[in-house]
Amino acid sequence: MKKLYFFVYSILGGICIAIGGIVYLSVDNKVTGALFFALGLFTICVNGFNLFTGKVCYLFDNKPSYLLSLGAIWLGNLVGTVGVGYMIRFTRVVPIAEKAKTVCMAKLNDGLSSIFILAILCGMLMYIAVDSYKNNPHEIGKYIGIFTCVPVFILSGFEHCIANMVYFSIADLWGPKTIIYLLVMTLGNGVGGVILPLARKLRFKAEAIPSGEGKK
Secondary structure (H helix, E strand, O other), X not given: OHHHHHHHHHHHHHHHHHHHHHHHHHOOOHHHHHHHHHXXXXXXXXXXXXXXXXXXXXXXXXXXXXXXXXXXXXXXXXXXXXXXXXXXXXXXXXXXXXXXXXXXXXXXXXXXXXXXXXXXXXXXXXXXXXXXXXXXXXXXXXXXXHXXXXXXXXXXXXXXXXXXXXXXXXXXXXXXXXXXXHHHHHHHHHHHHHHHHHHXXXXXXXXXXXXXXXXX
């Protein structure tokens, strides 16, 4: 039963991101859309739902079996985003599919190295956002990270693998090439997500070494 709830919470995480993606596509002003997209991550954090790009940041804080949990979260996010993305195609807001197609084609016409780099930068911002919510002692500070980092990665054109699942679904552009690009985005988000926490670990380890020890 616990595993079922875990997977359901992963699906709900995908649904929250899907809603954020839909509102982003639905408004003409990119800044407004990016700001409202952040509602998805806000809802996930407040309710304790699972999001791959947030959970992957703590990979090295957990046992190797955590990789299996990350895989389950990714699949749950996929179910949530794809389900909502395709359901939207049967509603009156289906015109956003054209905008989604434009967004997706820009990604699929890009090089994989560019996609990977942009995904790394997105992963770093996701870590700042989720860790701020998790560890910032100030109530306002807990939310500032979410409502600044999310718009920044969207407006900068960085690649978020779960958000892109939504866009690919609304645009109905799934195929072998899309899957390859999505996997590269996922890897980039993972790499970016662990950079800052690993740097923090190394700093703490260095500070724990007695000052004279390094001179021996």
